[in-house]
Each structure stands twice: as C-alpha cells, then as structure tokens.
Amino acid sequence: MAFKDYDFNDTYFATFDDEKALVTKDIQVYYGDNHAFHDGNLSFSRNKITALIGASGSGKSTYLRCLNRMNDDVARVTGQIMYRGMNINSSDVNVYEVRSHIGMVFQRPNPFAKSIRENITFALKQHGLKNKSELDKRVEESLRGASLWDEVKDRLDKSALSLSGGQAQRLCIARAIAMKPDILLMDEPASALDPISTKNIENTLNQLKKDYTIIIVTHNMQQASRISDYTSFFHLGHALEFDRTERIFTNPHVKATEDYISGNFG
Amino acid sequence: MNPKIANKIADAVIYILVAIVVIILALLIGFILITGIPHISWHFLTSVSQSFSAGGGIRDQLFNSIYLLILTLIISFPIALGSGIYLAEYAPKNWFTSLIQTAIEVLSSLPSIIVGLFCYLLFVIEFQLGFSILSGAIALTFFNLPLLTRSIQESLESVPDLQRQAGASLGLSRWKTITGIIFPIAIPGIITGIILSAGRVFGEAAALIYTAGESAPAISYSNFNPFNPASFLNPMRPAETLAVHIWKVNTEGVTPDASQISSGSSAVLIIVILIFNLGAHYLGKHLYDKMTASK
Numbered sequence A: 001m002a003f004k005d006y007d008f009n010d011t012y013f014a015t016f017d018d019e020k021a022l023v024t025k026d027i028q029v030y031y032g033d034n035h036a037f038h039d040g041n042l043s044f045s046r047n048k049i050t051a052l053i054g055a056s057g058s059g060k061s062t063y064l065r066c067l068n069r070m071n072d073d074v075a076r077v078t079g080q081i082m083y084r085g086m087n088i089n090s091s092d093v094n095v096y097e098v099r100s101h102i103g104m105v106f107q108r109p110n111p112f113a114k115s116i117r118e119n120i121t122f123a124l125k126q127h128g129l130k131n132k133s134e135l136d137k138r139v140e141e142s143l144r145g146a147s148l149w150d151e152v153k154d155r156l157d158k159s160a161l162s163l164s165g166g167q168a169q170r171l172c173i174a175r176a177i178a179m180k181p182d183i184l185l186m187d188e189p190a191s192a193l194d195p196i197s198t199k200n201i202e203n204t205l206n207q208l209k210k211d212y213t214i215i216i217v218t219h220n221m222q223q224a225s226r227i228s229d230y231t232s233f234f235h236l237g238h239a240l241e242f243d244r245t246e247r248i249f250t251n252p253h254v255k256a257t258e259d260y261i262s263g264n265f266g
Numbered sequence B: 001m002n003p004k005i006a007n008k009i010a011d012a013v014i015y016i017l018v019a020i021v022v023i024i025l026a027l028l029i030g031f032i033l034i035t036g037i038p039h040i041s042w043h044f045l046t047s048v049s050q051s052f053s054a055g056g057g058i059r060d061q062l063f064n065s066i067y068l069l070i071l072t073l074i075i076s077f078p079i080a081l082g083s084g085i086y087l088a089e090y091a092p093k094n095w096f097t098s099l100i101q102t103a104i105e106v107l108s109s110l111p112s113i114i115v116g117l118f119c120y121l122l123f124v125i126e127f128q129l130g131f132s133i134l135s136g137a138i139a140l141t142f143f144n145l146p147l148l149t150r151s152i153q154e155s156l157e158s159v160p161d162l163q164r165q166a167g168a169s170l171g172l173s174r175w176k177t178i179t180g181i182i183f184p185i186a187i188p189g190i191i192t193g194i195i196l197s198a199g200r201v202f203g204e205a206a207a208l209i210y211t212a213g214e215s216a217p218a219i220s221y222s223n224f225n226p227f228n229p230a231s232f233l234n235p236m237r238p239a240e241t242l243a244v245h246i247w248k249v250n251t252e253g254v255t256p257d258a259s260q261i262s263s264g265s266s267a268v269l270i271i272v273i274l275i276f277n278l279g280a281h282y283l284g285k286h287l288y289d290k291m292t293a294s295k
Helices: A059-068 A095-101 A114-127 A132-145 A165-178 A195-208 A220-225 A245-250 A255-260 B003-041 B043-045 B058-092 B095-106 B112-126 B133-157 B161-169 B173-201 B243-249 B260-291
Strands: A020-031 A034-040 A043-045 A049-053 A076-083 A103-104 A183-187 A213-217 A232-235 A238-243
Touching: A020 A059, A020 A213, A034 A059, A034 A238, A043 A095, A043 A213, A049 A220, A059 A183, A059 A213, A059 A220, A095 A103, A103 A132, A103 A165, A114 A132, A114 B173, A132 A165, A132 A195, A165 A195, A165 B112, A165 B161, A183 B161, A195 A220, A213 B161, A220 A245, A232 A245, A238 A245, A238 A255, A245 A255, B003 B260, B043 B058, B058 B095, B058 B133, B058 B173, B058 B243, B058 B260, B112 B133, B133 B173, B161 B173, B173 B243, B173 B260, B243 B260
Parallel strands: A049 A213, A049 A232, A103 A183, A183 A213
Antiparallel strands: A020 A034, A020 A043, A020 A076, A232 A238
C-alpha cells in the first residue's frame, strides 16, 4: 500500500506553557546511511500522557527509544534530549543512570524468569537498595500502582512466567515504576493483549499519571483519544503535528493527520 | 495422494526411524550390561588391578576417570564460559567472529590420536609435565572446549532479546543483565553441554594413552596432600582411566581373566556415565528452579 504524498513541511506544533519533563531538539536517527527519523522537536508536559500515533514505519517507536538511549547499540542518534537541564543524549552521560529515571515498558510483556517479587527487586538491589523492609514496601507499592497487587499478593514467590499476558504486562509496569522514575516510556504496551487486559492497562495508566510523565506509542487511535492529554502524529520518519488530544481528533491542522484519523490515509 | 494418507506415511516413517535408534541403543547398552554386570563385585570395584594374575580390580582406574573429569571441567569450563559469553553477547557479527566459530568447530573434529600426540610432544615432553592426569586433562580440554563453548553460546543466544532489553531499560549494565537474567535461563542448555563433554572425557582413550599414560601406580586414598606423589589427589601422577584400561586389557592384557575385566569395566563405565548424566540433570534442574523460582 502506497501512502499519499504529504508535504513534510506542512506541520503544526501547538505550544503550551505547562512544566516540561522532557524536551527534544532536532533529533535525527540514522541506521547506517539510512536517515530513519528527521527533526524530532517535541516537548512532553509533566504528569501528562502524551500519545505518539502513526502508521507502522512512521518512526514513532524509533523516536521513543531514543528517549532512554535504547537505540545506542543499533543506530546513531543526534540532537538534544533535555532532561532536568541536562542533555542526556550526550555521550558522556551515564546511560544507566538515565534509564533509572526514564523507565520503559515494551510491546510484548517481558517479565524475567524469576519470581514475581524478584522481578521487582532485582534491579533495585543492583542499584544499591538492600534493606529488606524497604524492598518489601517497594514491591507492594509498585504492584498496587500497577493494579496487580490483589491478584498476586498471595503468590509473590511464584514464577512470573505463570502470569497471564495482561498480568505479566502490569508486572512489567510495576517493575518499571518500582525504580521510581520520572518518566515512563511505553511502546504499544497493550497491543499484544485482549480487550479486558487492555482496559485494565488503560485504567492503570490513568492512575499513574498523577505521579509520572507518560509517553505512549500506540497504533490504536481510540486508545490514544481515551487516555492521552496530548497527541503527536508521526508519518514516515517525521513528527508532523502536536496538539491537545481532543484537537487532534476533532480539528487537526495538518492534512496528513486529518487523513490518518479519518481513515483516508494511503 | 490425499493429505491424510501422506500424513500417515510420514508418521510411520518417523516412528520407524526413532524405533531403529532406540533399538540400537537398547541392544548396545543391554549387551554391555548383561555381559558385564555378573563380573562386577565389591571386590572388583575396590581392589587394585593386576598385570599378570587373575582377580584384579579397577579401583584406581574408576577413581582416575572421575578425577580426570573433574580436573578437565575445572580447566575447560571457565574458558568455555568466557568464550561462550563473548561469542553470544559481545562479539560483533563479522568475518572475524565467523572465523573463530569455524576454528572452534574444526577443533572439535580433530582426530583424538592427533591431539594426543600433540599434547604428548608439547606438554609431556617439552613442558616436562610427564605422563600425568594434568597432561590428560589438558588434552581433553581440547575436545571439551568446542562442545562446551558451543552449547553455552547457543543456550545464551536462545534467550529472547526482550529479556536483554528489559534489563537495559532498568538501568542494568550489560554484564549484570547477562549474569543475573540471561544466564539462569540458559542453565539447562549449559548442563546438556557439560553432560555431552563429560561423555567424551569418560569415553576417550586414544588421546590419554600419550598424556595420562597407561599405568596406575599404587596410590593412597588417605593421603590428602596433592603434592605428595603417593596421594590420590596428586595431579602429576600417571593415571590410567577406565576407558584406557579396557583398551589395554583387550590389546595387551596377559591376565587370564582379561575378557571378564573388560566386560565388567565396560558395564561400570556405562553405569557411571548414566549416574553422572542423571545427577547433572537433577542438579541443573534444581539450580534452574532455584534461580528462576519455577517449581
């Protein structure tokens, strides 16, 4: 299926003067000679959910994975990612430190082959948290935060691989928030799940935004409109529009966005 | 031909092939056990071998086989673990890496007599290690390394990349992700590699004739000083293993009961290998369950 031709200069980026958790300037991604993503200039507001939407191959996941340096081994990323006044895309930044502030949840649930408890405590211990009661507290807090506590509290020492897909994904969310990050990056976290599990995850995200800034990539436009405050539309390696979610879905400025959300795309 | 019939024929062929393998295995093991077990006695297992008279045992040979396996694993496992981890997790995919891979595979297909003679010239003569368990363990390391490295590499590579990404996303270093998350999942595959290589150590004769030697001098099992030449723990003493003993009594044995000793030794060897395999599987499963919380 070929896309219609859109003008990559036909863009619209609304600005809002709320507090920003993360600001990217001029992000470019190269796989070898292939310039895969162009000119990422987006700002993410604190304690809001921002959805990145677009077709497959639009570059939204590629862009998302720049934000916690997960592209380090596979691509060259230039530009600035400003977090707490520091450019975390710089090569002298401690990338492990960055990732403990900016957590990530992946498309497919990927719990460790360990107990439910250890899934949460393993990374905490590596980052120096040894106190048993503090670890127990974090386990409960994070499982509650991911709305999983009631389902697993009696089997914390059982293997995480015994969980259903939806539970496993919420465990991955719990594992990420146990690190007490500022920002949660989510790469289509519900796309491998059934509708009930999806609804659970969406409810969880709504709870989480009180404490976290969430950036979520999704294929599902209903999901974006249900849960996000802001939405950015991506197409063929370009971010073309950024605005409040209800504006994007009711009155977009850019032709490509309008075609995409109305289904007249390509 | 309709798909149903085709499927039935395919099933039948597969069952027949499996049956052939199982029958050959059962016949071999059955023959060795049936001819050998009547000759196994407590006396046979606990007395020293005789060169000329009947009634010799295999005490020292049995111990030497096990001790040689332990020494070989002590030398080869850390090297194989390091190179397996490097090849699976760190090595860039380029011509140099595939050259190393090929070299490792070539190493595993070297004839054992060649490796034996090479180790004889280099370690026994040149480095003056003499005929010793240590020389034997070094020679066997040559066979062990490819099997172990390969199995460690493959078991690590079979762990989904999502696990590595999960580790990275939590701010864990690559090393911590490998040792804490990837390695436990790979344990069953690594155990299989150890069992395969152990079978090779127990069964090897040709390479040991020139390195560990064919003689079993009297040793004391109450002397725990590994530097004392009479100690059973001394790695520098010559040590005939069970497999070499079987070969020797069959080729140049002059004891009147050579064929009984050979049958009995073969049965003991098979039983020891079975016990080792089952034990390794059990230990591996226990370790895996413990590290991954699965019951």
